[in-house]
Amino acid sequence: MFNILSRHNTLFLVLLLAVGATQPCWAHAILMDSTPKINSTVRGPDLDITLRYNVRVDGSRSRVILVAEDGTSTPLTLAKQTKPDILQMHASGLKAGAYKLQWNVLASDGHMSKGEVPFTVK
Numbered sequence: 001m002f003n004i005l006s007r008h009n010t011l012f013l014v015l016l017l018a019v020g021a022t023q024p025c026w027a028h029a030i031l032m033d034s035t036p037k038i039n040s041t042v043r044g045p046d047l048d049i050t051l052r053y054n055v056r057v058d059g060s061r062s063r064v065i066l067v068a069e070d071g072t073s074t075p076l077t078l079a080k081q082t083k084p085d086i087l088q089m090h091a092s093g094l095k096a097g098a099y100k101l102q103w104n105v106l107a108s109d110g111h112m113s114k115g116e117v118p119f120t121v122k
Contacts (some may be wrong), residue, residue, distance in 0.1 A: 029107035031054040032085075036119040044094035044121040049076070049101065051117070055108045056084035062105035066091050069098040076101075084108075094121045 033052040036042045051064070059081040066074045076089040087105070101117040 002015070005076060005109065024044060028109070028111045029055050029057050029105050031103070031115055032080065034101075034117045038117050038121065041122055043118045044096065046092045047090070047094060047121070049089045051087045051101070053085045053087075053105065053107070057108070058106040059087055062087060062103070064089060064104075065102045066100055067100050068095075073102075096121055109113040 003007070004118055005055075014065060030053060031057050033050075035050040049064070059078050062078065062092065064076045064078065064087065066076055068074075074091075076091060079088040082089065087103075096119050098118065100119070102114070104112060104114040
């Protein structure tokens with residue numbers, strides 16, 4: 001009886017270690033820093049935008065949309081990536097008001113992640 005329990009405990013321990021070791025593979029891209037900062041106020045009408053993530057992201061399969069307070073949305077053109085964890089773009093002709101950047105990125109782990117960066121233009 002002890003021998004059977006010992007095998008089950010060993011198997012359980014190995015399974016637990018295997019699951020624990022794979023946990024970091026399930027991580028998604030997390031926005032670490034942005035320009036503009038979340039909930040900040042910036043000067044317009046032109047704005048350079050930078051989004052930095054905790055992992056490398058695939059710029060060719062990622063999207064960023066600028067949404068104005070009236071609901072108008074504009075897809076932004078991503079610049080060629082100079083660093084694997086950074087996306088850069090430019091917005092022009094912004095009027096005073098509230099905006100949000102809606103981002104959807106493909107992370108290095110193969111998962112899509114999304115989020116928003118609200119900000120105000122004065």
